[in-house]
Amino acid sequence: MSQGLNPIERRTAFSLAGVYGLRMFGLFLIMPVLATYGQELDGFSPLWVGIAIGAYGLTQGLLQIPAGMASDRYGRKLIITLGLLMFAVGSLVAAMADSIYMVAVGRALQGAGAVASAILALASDLTRDEQRPKVMAVIGSFIGVAFTVALVAGPVLANWVGINGLFAITAVLALAALLVVHTLVPNAVQKAPTGDLVAVPARLWALLKDRDLQRLDVSIMVLHLLITAMFVALPLALVDAGLQADRHWTLYLPGMILAFVLMVPIILFGVKRGQTRNPFLFAIGLQFAAAMMMAFNLDSVWGLSIGLVLFFAGLNYLEAALPSLISRISPPGDKGSAMGIYSTAQFFGAFAGGVLGGILYQTVGAQGVFLLCAGAIALWFGFMWSMQEPRKMRSLTLSVDLARRDTDALASALSALPGVIEVILIPEQHAAYLKVEDPFDLDQARATLNP
Template structure:
């Protein structure tokens, strides 16, 4: 499953011109938007010290504040996009994000920066952009478009860790926020002039988070393991960037030169991570490699318990950390898609995204508080305990290899009962769910055994 997730990035056969344009333009939009968040992570802890009212507690809050507002506004913005259209809500989100960037750029206190970061998070457009990507793609090509966007986020993250320190050294923290505001305006131009208008609409349950479905999914043990996982992963990430930039400065590396550590660490981590994904999928050992990747995060944090770490040790720590982080960041969305019950993918992703952003907020805030009251080592101990809990939670995880989901539109309500019975007995069909109000049948299938054309023939025949 995961090797397919990677391969579709490089195989564009089958995409029509609208899907190609949608994939490229939305990937660019996401990269511009996410760069505005990621570039701040490696520099706030260092340059924020010069702001009025600075304290480790407020530093942590400023780093994680966007996560709280993202968690609160992600699903409502998705609902608004269902009613008023995708592009208007994306424009609204980018405008709010730009306003937050300007507020932070003009702030002379850590409190103003935290407010700006919270406003940035209120421009929560991730779910709306993904819904637009679904609207612009056919069922058979949707995974390719989504994977292309996913890779753009990963590349934006890697580039931002390198560019953030370099740009901040020249422009300062205020200048970086002004640049981020400019990137957001550029993203608006991409939406207006490059992103296609939706010509088809994906089934509602595929992209929208239904509140009743979300409550039901909170009882799903396998999905809860993944929700806890993404919560912990982003908690650990924001916690780490409260202390890592300060540890690098303490080891004698000037803030402007931090890129020289981040760049090789990220590049090496990608080289190590991709074979892990491929081997895990080919050998059907996703669970084992998943737990191994969590173990890498734990190892990195244990190494940070060394009080006087050298630059070389910190570089090793970051390489180990990013190898595990990138593997888990690529694996979790694919696992959510395979484990989500048919017709509940939108709700499952809603819970997943909310967990992710809450983790980012709690990670930054708790790390800042611990650092202020007890020191950096307490932050690493806190992270280590959470990672041990994650390993325990993941021990009962059941990864499904080779599982794909399809949504088929039916033309008449009269055919539903008999059609559903015929689809359920097709080779490779694991689950089939009918949602008559949407005129859609959702299928979860074993990719190697299922023949899509047979299912389509049954739908056409009625």
């Protein structure tokens, strides 16, 4: 069996990663500069900066699950196309805005183009079961790259073209992503089984009550609350400390590079010890130290810089660890529903962070925002303390024709295989969902399914 991606899977991985990355780059591009370059907009205030930064999270959180379900019914590319067109419309609304209020409307329309679930589902349709994690990893890595490049490019581009020009650039990026969808992304000839791709409404409540999944949902919500709250206050704090807005990239670029370097020992420690819990808690601790450093060094560019590096080091580790954890912990056949809840929590966190950050900056200043972040992190750390070391499991989705098969006998046969922890067979989806750990032989499972 081939251990690498075939040509279609490589094309799928990089074309869809490009679509996802272009869209996220457009969303992130405005974050480090709206508070500083948006001051000429009518109605400008820290509160409305926070609302505008976080507005995409509200609409994206509301529409993430419905858009994924719609892609399952009406087609992946149709929903992706409509979502990118909506993103472009939102970008143009913001590009033509002369008030912060219309910028917020534009950001909300950008978020309404909620295509993440449809993109991931299309990626699954176009890849083999055993190669799917590699494709998802490529797409995920482009999100991190988009965030990093946007932090550096935002201040540079804003100095040249202003806030309205940045939004015009994001509209062009959305159209470029649309071109990629219809010229480079392969057409799917079949759908992968639904349960691991998009949310199933009947399963959402049961997953919301799962304590292990709750920890991860809370984690991603708080993490993105921190990001948007920080970028309401941090650009303004840096200006007050003496670093002009057009020079912020000189802090963000080396800060991100150093943060990636600091992240490596955390990863290596976890791999060497076979641990997830302790590195996870340590990364949260870095975030707390970062918030406190910023809160009590408002007049020092160096103090804010150290806080930024610590924040990004923890952020980079957690952003990489959380999707892996939710994939491992989700019940077999429910990963689509679990990821739907997780993504919704993420975007609602982004909205809440923008609003709370704006309110606090307007009422008590940057220190209040950073202390809010520190308090949220402390509560988060306490909530995560009871986290157990997750078993080294993974989920597999195997296609099988279950018509005229004794599903009870087949489930028993699969459960008896070495390494199989849980089996769910869904005849309507022609799918076998397995939760497995080593030692597990995929070929043996396939032979059992298709003797």
